[in-house]
Amino acid sequence: MMQHLSFLPILLPMLAGVTLLMPPFGSHKKIRRIASVTMSIVVFFASLALLLKVQTDGVVVYAIGDWSAPFGIVLVADALSTLLVCLTTLLGVVCTLYASAGDDEKGSFFHPLTHFLILGVNGAFLTGDAFNLFVFFEVLLIASYSLLMHGGDKKNTRAALQYVIMNLVGSAIFLIALGVLYGVLGTLNMADMAQQVSQLQGDDVYLAKIGGLLLLVVFALKGALLPLHLWLPNTYATAMPVVAALFAIMTKVGVYSMMRVYTLIFGDEAGELSHMAQSWLWWFALATIAVGAVGVLASKSLRKLTANLVIVSVGTLVALVAIQTVEASAAAIYYLIHSTLVTAALFLLADLIGRQRGKYTDQITAGHAIMQPRLLGCCFLVAAVTVIGMPPLSGFIAKVWLLKETLHANYAFVFWPLYLIASLAVLVGVTKAGVTLFWRHQNTVLANNEQQGVNLPQIIALLILIVAAPLMSIFAGPLSEYALGAASQLHDFNDNIDMILSGGQ
Amino acid sequence: MRLEAKFKFLPTPILSLLLFIVWLLLNNSLSAGHLVLATVLAIVIPLMTSPFRTKQPLVIKPGLALRHLLLVLYDIITANIQVAVLILGPNKKLMPGFVKVPLDLTQSMPITILASTVSLTPGTVSAEVYPWRESLKTGEEPAAQYLLIHVLNLEDEQALINLIKTRYEAPLKEIFQC
Amino acid sequence: MELLYAACVGLLVFCGVFLILRARTFPIVLGLTMFSYAVNLFLFASGRLSINKAAVLGYSADYADPLPQAFVLTAIVIGFAMTAFVVILAIRGRADLGTDHVDGEKTSQDKKVNV
Amino acid sequence: MLETVILIVFAMIGISLLLNLWRLLVGPSTPDRILALDTMYINTIALIILYGMSFGTELYFEAALLIAMLGFVSTVAVCKYLLRGDIIE
Amino acid sequence: MTLLWIPLLSLLGSIISSRTGKLTRNQSTTLSLLMPVIALILTITLAPNVFAGAIFRESFSWVPLLGIDLAFRLDGLSILFVFMILGIGILVIFYARYYLSSNDSLPKLYAYLMLFMTAMLGIVMSNNVIQLWFFWELTSISSFLLISYWWHKPEARKGATMALTITGGGGLALLGGLLLLGDMVGSYNLDVILVSKELIQAHAWYEVSLILILLGAFTKSAQFPFHFWLPHAMAAPTPVSAYLHSATMVKAGIFLLARFYPALAGTDLWFILVSLTGLATLLFAAYVALFKHDLKGLLAYSTISHLGLITLLFGLDTKLAAVAAIFHIINHATFKASLFMATGIIDHETGTRDMRKLNGMWRFMPYTATLAMVAASAMAGVPLLNGFLSKEMFFAETLHQQLLGSMSWLIPVLATVAGALAVAYSARFVHDVFFNGDPIDLPKQPSEPPRYMRVPIEILVALCLVVGIFPNFVVDDILKAASTAVLGGYVPEFKVALWHGFNLPLLMSGFAVIGGLLLYTQRRHLFAFQASLPTVNAKQFFDDSVYNITKWCQHKINTIENGSLQRYLVVMFILVLFFAGWPLFEMSQLIGQNSATPVDMHNAIGAALLMFGAISTVIWYRSRVVSLLMLSVVGLMVSVAFTRFSAPDLALTQLTVEVVTIILLMLALFFLPQYTQKESSSTRVLRDLGISAALGIIVGSICYALITRPFESISDFFIANAKTGGGGTNVVNVILVDFRGFDTLGEICVLGIAALGIYKLLLNLPLLIPRSDSEGRPWAKERYPLLLESISQSLLPLALMVSFYIFLRGHNLPGGGFIAGLITAVAFILQYIAHGSNWIAQRLTINYRKIIATGIVIALSTGLGSWFFSRPFMTTWFDYFDIPLIGKTELASALVFDLGVYLTVVGSTLMILASLGKLTANEPKDGVHS
Amino acid sequence: MTEWIISILLLIGGFFVLVGSIGLVKMPDFFMRLHGPTKATTLGMASLLTASMIFFSSTQAGWSAKEVLISLFLILTAPISGYMMIKSAIHHKLDHIDRTSGKDNIEDDV
Ligand code: NA
Numbered sequence A: 001m002m003q004h005l006s007f008l009p010i011l012l013p014m015l016a017g018v019t020l021l022m023p024p025f026g027s028h029k030k031i032r033r034i035a036s037v038t039m040s041i042v043v044f045f046a047s048l049a050l051l052l053k054v055q056t057d058g059v060v061v062y063a064i065g066d067w068s069a070p071f072g073i074v075l076v077a078d079a080l081s082t083l084l085v086c087l088t089t090l091l092g093v094v095c096t097l098y099a100s101a102g103d104d105e106k107g108s109f110f111h112p113l114t115h116f117l118i119l120g121v122n123g124a125f126l127t128g129d130a131f132n133l134f135v136f137f138e139v140l141l142i143a144s145y146s147l148l149m150h151g152g153d154k155k156n157t158r159a160a161l162q163y164v165i166m167n168l169v170g171s172a173i174f175l176i177a178l179g180v181l182y183g184v185l186g187t188l189n190m191a192d193m194a195q196q197v198s199q200l201q202g203d204d205v206y207l208a209k210i211g212g213l214l215l216l217v218v219f220a221l222k223g224a225l226l227p228l229h230l231w232l233p234n235t236y237a238t239a240m241p242v243v244a245a246l247f248a249i250m251t252k253v254g255v256y257s258m259m260r261v262y263t264l265i266f267g268d269e270a271g272e273l274s275h276m277a278q279s280w281l282w283w284f285a286l287a288t289i290a291v292g293a294v295g296v297l298a299s300k301s302l303r304k305l306t307a308n309l310v311i312v313s314v315g316t317l318v319a320l321v322a323i324q325t326v327e328a329s330a331a332a333i334y335y336l337i338h339s340t341l342v343t344a345a346l347f348l349l350a351d352l353i354g355r356q357r358g359k360y361t362d363q364i365t366a367g368h369a370i371m372q373p374r375l376l377g378c379c380f381l382v383a384a385v386t387v388i389g390m391p392p393l394s395g396f397i398a399k400v401w402l403l404k405e406t407l408h409a410n411y412a413f414v415f416w417p418l419y420l421i422a423s424l425a426v427l428v429g430v431t432k433a434g435v436t437l438f439w440r441h442q443n444t445v446l447a448n449n450e451q452q453g454v455n456l457p458q459i460i461a462l463l464i465l466i467v468a469a470p471l472m473s474i475f476a477g478p479l480s481e482y483a484l485g486a487a488s489q490l491h492d493f494n495d496n497i498d499m500i501l502s503g504g505q
Numbered sequence B: 001m002r003l004e005a006k007f008k009f010l011p012t013p014i015l016s017l018l019l020f021i022v023w024l025l026l027n028n029s030l031s032a033g034h035l036v037l038a039t040v041l042a043i044v045i046p047l048m049t050s051p052f053r054t055k056q057p058l059v060i061k062p063g064l065a066l067r068h069l070l071l072v073l074y075d076i077i078t079a080n081i082q083v084a085v086l087i088l089g090p091n092k093k094l095m096p097g098f099v100k101v102p103l104d105l106t107q108s109m110p111i112t113i114l115a116s117t118v119s120l121t122p123g124t125v126s127a128e129v130y131p132w133r134e135s136l137k138t139g140e141e142p143a144a145q146y147l148l149i150h151v152l153n154l155e156d157e158q159a160l161i162n163l164i165k166t167r168y169e170a171p172l173k174e175i176f177q178c
Numbered sequence C: 001m002e003l004l005y006a007a008c009v010g011l012l013v014f015c016g017v018f019l020i021l022r023a024r025t026f027p028i029v030l031g032l033t034m035f036s037y038a039v040n041l042f043l044f045a046s047g048r049l050s051i052n053k054a055a056v057l058g059y060s061a062d063y064a065d066p067l068p069q070a071f072v073l074t075a076i077v078i079g080f081a082m083t084a085f086v087v088i089l090a091i092r093g094r095a096d097l098g099t100d101h102v103d104g105e106k107t108s109q110d111k112k113v114n115v
Numbered sequence D: 001m002l003e004t005v006i007l008i009v010f011a012m013i014g015i016s017l018l019l020n021l022w023r024l025l026v027g028p029s030t031p032d033r034i035l036a037l038d039t040m041y042i043n044t045i046a047l048i049i050l051y052g053m054s055f056g057t058e059l060y061f062e063a064a065l066l067i068a069m070l071g072f073v074s075t076v077a078v079c080k081y082l083l084r085g086d087i088i089e
Numbered sequence E: 001m002t003l004l005w006i007p008l009l010s011l012l013g014s015i016i017s018s019r020t021g022k023l024t025r026n027q028s029t030t031l032s033l034l035m036p037v038i039a040l041i042l043t044i045t046l047a048p049n050v051f052a053g054a055i056f057r058e059s060f061s062w063v064p065l066l067g068i069d070l071a072f073r074l075d076g077l078s079i080l081f082v083f084m085i086l087g088i089g090i091l092v093i094f095y096a097r098y099y100l101s102s103n104d105s106l107p108k109l110y111a112y113l114m115l116f117m118t119a120m121l122g123i124v125m126s127n128n129v130i131q132l133w134f135f136w137e138l139t140s141i142s143s144f145l146l147i148s149y150w151w152h153k154p155e156a157r158k159g160a161t162m163a164l165t166i167t168g169g170g171g172l173a174l175l176g177g178l179l180l181l182g183d184m185v186g187s188y189n190l191d192v193i194l195v196s197k198e199l200i201q202a203h204a205w206y207e208v209s210l211i212l213i214l215l216g217a218f219t220k221s222a223q224f225p226f227h228f229w230l231p232h233a234m235a236a237p238t239p240v241s242a243y244l245h246s247a248t249m250v251k252a253g254i255f256l257l258a259r260f261y262p263a264l265a266g267t268d269l270w271f272i273l274v275s276l277t278g279l280a281t282l283l284f285a286a287y288v289a290l291f292k293h294d295l296k297g298l299l300a301y302s303t304i305s306h307l308g309l310i311t312l313l314f315g316l317d318t319k320l321a322a323v324a325a326i327f328h329i330i331n332h333a334t335f336k337a338s339l340f341m342a343t344g345i346i347d348h349e350t351g352t353r354d355m356r357k358l359n360g361m362w363r364f365m366p367y368t369a370t371l372a373m374v375a376a377s378a379m380a381g382v383p384l385l386n387g388f389l390s391k392e393m394f395f396a397e398t399l400h401q402q403l404l405g406s407m408s409w410l411i412p413v414l415a416t417v418a419g420a421l422a423v424a425y426s427a428r429f430v431h432d433v434f435f436n437g438d439p440i441d442l443p444k445q446p447s448e449p450p451r452y453m454r455v456p457i458e459i460l461v462a463l464c465l466v467v468g469i470f471p472n473f474v475v476d477d478i479l480k481a482a483s484t485a486v487l488g489g490y491v492p493e494f495k496v497a498l499w500h501g502f503n504l505p506l507l508m509s510g511f512a513v514i515g516g517l518l519l520y521t522q523r524r525h526l527f528a529f530q531a532s533l534p535t536v537n538a539k540q541f542f543d544d545s546v547y548n549i550t551k552w553c554q555h556k557i558n559t560i561e562n563g564s565l566q567r568y569l570v571v572m573f574i575l576v577l578f579f580a581g582w583p584l585f586e587m588s589q590l591i592g593q594n595s596a597t598p599v600d601m602h603n604a605i606g607a608a609l610l611m612f613g614a615i616s617t618v619i620w621y622r623s624r625v626v627s628l629l630m631l632s633v634v635g636l637m638v639s640v641a642f643t644r645f646s647a648p649d650l651a652l653t654q655l656t657v658e659v660v661t662i663i664l665l666m667l668a669l670f671f672l673p674q675y676t677q678k679e680s681s682s683t684r685v686l687r688d689l690g691i692s693a694a695l696g697i698i699v700g701s702i703c704y705a706l707i708t709r710p711f712e713s714i715s716d717f718f719i720a721n722a723k724t725g726g727g728g729t730n731v732v733n734v735i736l737v738d739f740r741g742f743d744t745l746g747e748i749c750v751l752g753i754a755a756l757g758i759y760k761l762l763l764n765l766p767l768l769i770p771r772s773d774s775e776g777r778p779w780a781k782e783r784y785p786l787l788l789e790s791i792s793q794s795l796l797p798l799a800l801m802v803s804f805y806i807f808l809r810g811h812n813l814p815g816g817g818f819i820a821g822l823i824t825a826v827a828f829i830l831q832y833i834a835h836g837s838n839w840i841a842q843r844l845t846i847n848y849r850k851i852i853a854t855g856i857v858i859a860l861s862t863g864l865g866s867w868f869f870s871r872p873f874m875t876t877w878f879d880y881f882d883i884p885l886i887g888k889t890e891l892a893s894a895l896v897f898d899l900g901v902y903l904t905v906v907g908s909t910l911m912i913l914a915s916l917g918k919l920t921a922n923e924p925k926d927g928v929h930s
Numbered sequence F: 001m002t003e004w005i006i007s008i009l010l011l012i013g014g015f016f017v018l019v020g021s022i023g024l025v026k027m028p029d030f031f032m033r034l035h036g037p038t039k040a041t042t043l044g045m046a047s048l049l050t051a052s053m054i055f056f057s058s059t060q061a062g063w064s065a066k067e068v069l070i071s072l073f074l075i076l077t078a079p080i081s082g083y084m085m086i087k088s089a090i091h092h093k094l095d096h097i098d099r100t101s102g103k104d105n106i107e108d109d110v
């Protein structure tokens, strides 16, 4: 089994998704829930095992169908991809658990779809083949489309319609990009592509460049990078919060793909094309941060606020990716984990708070008093402090780190003020939200029948995300070391190529 | 007319035969393997699809059926040549028209076959089968059924009707014994 | 021939994109379908054009590049799934929003839906 | 000789296709267009059969077969739509 | 470990006291006092060595990679602050027990207070600047919690938010500054930073980092113009205010100045920024204080003013000034704490803090009055009190600076004015509250407070006196120690004494006192003059600007994200246009080296059909059925193109998919308007035409550039290994089920998921069923045309056989599971069309969802089979067998995989179309009598 | 010899297909247009397919007759699609040229 370990994060969700459609899971609510949660836990631990394996034996290359790269499809499990897989599966546990409190019955197939989404995300993280990446993008997208409509209302339908159409166009562009790249390089295995790119000459260089830049559009769309971020706020704000929490990982898929493509294929060795996307990414990222911050101040509901926080985090991440140094990537990795978890937590909080404020839901206006102010208040405080980037939680480590790494980047003098002001905006926005939601109420509590107290699965799910913040801060030492290791692995061109093309020997 | 076949496993012998031939045609081969496979399919597929078949009268006179088939094929060729001439000739000569052909056939499959033959042979196209079930009360049987056909160049309506009834409908009645 | 082929691809892109930029769901779906035709032809062409060299062993001396064909096949299937979904979503949108306008804006026509 | 014949027939088919296109474009009614499309399907079968012969390979036969089957279904579907609006009821 | 224990103990205290909710107030208080007291004792034990010049250090690695570690230091400066924080902290806790009414939670207050205490201790004991910032921000958070202690009061919420915003912003600036600083010297360790003065001040970033750090310090220590949050922080319970204003929070800013004095001070920029800010604050606040009617308001502004004084001192370019500054820190802490506590008592006893109501308190609480008056005189700088001494030093130092060159005389003058103002507001505090006639309708009947409530004040006032009278005995050591730390080694000779003989400073004090009293006695005119001035309300300004910014943001967002998909798409397309177009223009030539193949007639015709089809789809897109017909021409021609260019499998797939798509669209059309009315303006249409034309040209050119170029790919491998390795001669199919079977697996998942999603979407969908077509024609009467019914029945078996044939040959010849699946599906759809859903439902009772699942499972388990031979997932297997009759036959795992594909396709397609069809199955439609 | 047969069949096929399409364009009303495609084409296709059948049987090893299948499909389906189309035409009340006789045989289908 150990030899197949790197395949489990893909296999298990697929199995889970399918079996949950079959009797008895298909028919019995209770059994389905238990099964779903158990399976997601199993997947999580499998991913964890893979992470440890990679830690000990280094990069694991899994040649599917025993066809070695570049001819077959290989899965490449390295420190970075496995870390993200763990993150994804953890979110999976959280969301299946949280939804089991009742959200999952607000539409059909919640659990199977969730597992399929995880399947897609894990696949995207692990695959070493560009076209296979496309396939997994589609898997996660189609699953996300359906989840987006889960228990949705009219606003939701509109957002979904726009989201779907945008992404269909995105996928088409993805295919064009792949077409160009294949037409020039004669291969779509990323490692092999990297090799071919480094040997390009003549006009082929520019054709490859087109491919690379078109990929940038695709990833920017997936990652919600300005000016292609426009779909995100409404989509995330109208999706059911538990779904939005799950989606917290999806923008990161786009960012991850950027990391892979622009460090491996168009990285240092790419001759004329090396770091071709760098400056684009950098300026887009900055713009994204700015707009995200504006959005944060403008938000009228906690969900919208969180959606905009996602945008800010994407901008920050991409800025780090754009620097394309090992250290910056390391910072990016740490920040990625931190931001994903905290935004997910905020979405869940928005849901719980909304449930206790009746018709006011999570609108940032004075409304009913919250039933469980202590519990939710403490969670919110932690989440807020984390997302604002104040000590003592993970946020401040991330902030210090990324400021440190951006210090010597070109145009740092643009990034720094922008980022600091954006952080202030986040501080103001989040504080306002918290103060309003918890303190500014008309001392009226909802009648018992309207009240929805937090129940056990929900609180467990939430706490998993909440405790991550202090833990990531306490163990920042080892974590940062890991991130650095992962980053250097990511940047080590030759090692990667040899490793993948030689089938991991 | 007979609706039930002799053998349970062969509900529609003609169809099975057809399928048997089709398989061999598709694979361009008479190898033992394919003969076996063809037989199996010719039996299995009709059984599988029997739920999707409404009970239809079976062919009682295969020989006659074959002869009728050849006749129709011949007519198709001649009819096509006629139509080609009509089409290429001047339009203003053409005298199109709608004709209502009273039917003695009652079962849907024979009617379909008749309608198809009419569409394929002399410059005629089947347009409607009156009356529609929708215009009958539930459970009521139609008093008389008509076939509405469009004729590209109608010289003698009655002659055409007779032609259709004698040349195409009568044999069908005999073949299906209905 | 190459030029003609490229021209067709270009034209399909043109028509597809124009339709995608319309305001109503149905034209957009048409556009997406046409756009994906274009994309499939494009992806297919990345293996270059070759005549009567189908990649079936034993049927010719040398063969067309089979890999892009496999890619396009996958792309077609996925495209079909996506189109199906967006079509149904369009119906859903009409039902929920009372209009088939992608921005959910109601206009005179939508008011007098003939139901 | 066969090559030339095939070319001539190619021409015939091509012309018929163009004629179908013409009918398709000018209509005037939707049934006219449906008819044009249906004919176009059938002529395409002819075209593909000719390809097969000119290439001397039967690899493309199934394409023709499928057109024969599927062209019918789509024609029927469109007509049903015109008649009932709801093609599966 | 000892150093770590000091903050740790108070943190422990915070936790302990938060758990004392069940206990009595006294127990809770004692328990809470325990930890800080221990910490204080601990510090006292360390004190002698520190006074002797020792510096204790302790550090624990935390995030070595970032140079962040827990590093504590205890030097003179730190210990001075530690004493203040712990000492006053203890008194405040004790005082709060009596101050807080029984319906306010004491444990909560204590918990927050000691969290705050921890943060402050952390700041002053940090030996690592990042850690310093860490605790710095913690003070912001904990002060937020303290100020909002009575969160149900709006002013408390506002005050807290404002404090957090300002200090938080400052904190961000500080972080920036510190990171720059650390980057300059290459370490975040204070030991390194404090000795790198030259390096730092020579560095290009010095100015930036200085400004950022000062921003942090000034916002925290409420320097003008960031002062306004502090007065609003008094919404907190008075003990908290006492703590905030004396030993903590604001003093953190001052501490920062002192801490970095050795590294950053000494440049003109420093002196200009620091001294002028200090001076401005000193004067401005002193003046404003005079007019406050709220006791706490008066004290708040006096605090600001005194902080300004200290800041000014740090700004003056003499070493003695720094010493004076430190000395005044101590003094201000003592008298300000006692004053706030006294105010607390008055508030507590009378129920108001309004000096217009409070009069003649002397009669009701003479003892408290005495204490308050002594403290107030200290604040005014009356001899025999500590305030006097530091004030003297301050005056003296203002004389020794040449800051403003020839205008330097201005500073002592202004200092004297400020002194006068201080005297004035102190006088007002004393006279207006304790004398000045009788109280005016007080909420409560005032009397002396409970005995122990006064103890903290007594202690502090005593300190004021002792320091004031015997300075050198009491403060010399600690002052020297602290100064050593601040001045970095060398400390000038100084003598803190009551009497320096008649000198200029004394004269200035004299002026100040007389002027102050004069001011106060003549205050009527001054108040009148003040009233005539326009009132500038900083809080109002703050609120407004926050409000306006928010509104601006909302407006901007609404314009950017206007919810128009077309806008979003245009953005994306333009981006594509640019990214794809720009490199295209960089190319030297578009066409490649391959010789172009000639165009033959039927290709030209095919192309023509395709193009006309495409264009007319666009032209007729408003009348939807027509456009659909045109679209199917395009689809047909695309598949012809595939046959033409040697891709039979593609042709087959394209054909089947196209037909299914058309049927799907037909189905959809029933629920959508059949016509699109014209709405986009002609300019809009032009714009769209432009964009799409450009895109078409670009993509076309790229395509052309590609296909005219020579090229080799990895595909030879597939052709070489298809038969030997994959056991099939149809290379494309072998790729799909073997070499890249994994893609196919993902692909069928997509299909399955789509089907599920669609099913999900169609559940309880509100239907809009048109009664007639777009021309208002009612629907035809006949539901299931007779001939269609019977012919479709006989087509089904044929179709199934064909699909079986296609499926079987797939591995070796064009075909395969996917196409076969679609054919089967189409065959059944024909049945649906001919007979309707109900008819099928009666005959076909399998659940499509299960078919899909089974399909995927089969495909998956074929892949897993290889595990038993310990090969990677999806390693295929095939072999040839001689079966009697049948003959030599190949059996391949790929075929089973393809079966999975087949089932998934059938299941999905039927699920999609049938569930859409079923919607209307039982819906009666008007104009149809059935 | 076979080449001759093939050629002739091809030409006949091409001719009828063409005639069908000409009818489609030339005829004055829908109902008349319908005749060309539904009939002429079937024969045309039949002969084309026969040609191809003979061609492959003669050129390649073994015989080839799958083309029959296409003819079969066409003969089965052509009348039905014609029937469906004419039904929809009637439903749309498409006007037929004036000299069309027996219009009153058509029943109103709504
Ligand atoms: Na008074």
Ligand code: NA
Pocket (backbone or CB within 6 Å): D086, D087, D088, D089, E916, E917, E918, E919, E920, E921
């Ligand atoms: Na229906």
